[in-house]
Amino acid sequence: MESLPEIHQLRRDYRRGPLDVASFPDDPLVQFRGWFQEAQLAGIVEPNAMTLGTADFSGRVSCRTVLLKGIDSRGFVFFTNYGSRKAQQIAANPQAALLFPWITLERQVEISGKVEKISQAESLEYFLSRPVGSRIGAWVSAQSSEIPSREVLVSRFEELKNKFADGNVPKPEGWGGYRVVPETIEFWQGGADRLHDRLLYTRTDTGWKITRLSP
Numbered sequence: 001m002e003s004l005p006e007i008h009q010l011r012r013d014y015r016r017g018p019l020d021v022a023s024f025p026d027d028p029l030v031q032f033r034g035w036f037q038e039a040q041l042a043g044i045v046e047p048n049a050m051t052l053g054t055a056d057f058s059g060r061v062s063c064r065t066v067l068l069k070g071i072d073s074r075g076f077v078f079f080t081n082y083g084s085r086k087a088q089q090i091a092a093n094p095q096a097a098l099l100f101p102w103i104t105l106e107r108q109v110e111i112s113g114k115v116e117k118i119s120q121a122e123s124l125e126y127f128l129s130r131p132v133g134s135r136i137g138a139w140v141s142a143q144s145s146e147i148p149s150r151e152v153l154v155s156r157f158e159e160l161k162n163k164f165a166d167g168n169v170p171k172p173e174g175w176g177g178y179r180v181v182p183e184t185i186e187f188w189q190g191g192a193d194r195l196h197d198r199l200l201y202t203r204t205d206t207g208w209k210i211t212r213l214s215p
Helices: 028-041 085-092 120-129 132-140 150-163
Strands: 049-055 061-067 070-072 075-081 095-102 107-117 175-189 197-204 207-213
Touching: 028 070, 028 095, 028 107, 028 175, 049 075, 049 085, 061 075, 061 085, 075 085, 075 120, 120 132, 120 175, 132 150
Parallel strands: none
Antiparallel strands: 049 061, 049 095, 070 075, 075 175, 095 107, 107 175, 175 197, 197 207
16 A cells, blocks of 8 residues: 555654543533634634534534534534535534634634524625625536536636626525534643543533533
8 A cells, every 4th residue: 555655654642631621611602712812922823723524314423613603502614505515414414513723822622513504694694795706606606516617717707797896796596504503512731742631512401511521
């Protein structure tokens, strides 16, 4: 089996301090916001980039990177075409996982939970905040469908740019947001000698339970 030269020798020893469970708040969303702000201050490019894992009815898993566009007490919001592969999988199996890989800080956050559509009003509010080009792009792409060439997209974009020359681009009916309602949130911190720290929040009937996991 061929492999990349010396790939087995790629190593990095993590040196940040261990996680003190006593310092973690009862609400994992508070902790997430704190780590997110630190990722921003560290200059991480697009700290809101997250891997989204979904599965179809047969259990076949797909992953892709999407952007977090909102977070509140209800969960984590992203936007997409409702005809996309991810949307089809969510319709068949409304469970998902998110992963924020903040490698520069030797951290990652993993979230799992149920997925639900956000309201049309929330989707419209965000859509109208996007740049005009991005709004037109939502009309151009029937996401995940097969196309004969890139030129088809470019031609369609130019056609719609002329159509919406006044800048009034309405939201497509088949475009909007989803919310991942977290059931578990795990905070991972790299440790020396591969003794990484993992603190797991699990939702209960009365709030959140926090436990430490072996690396």
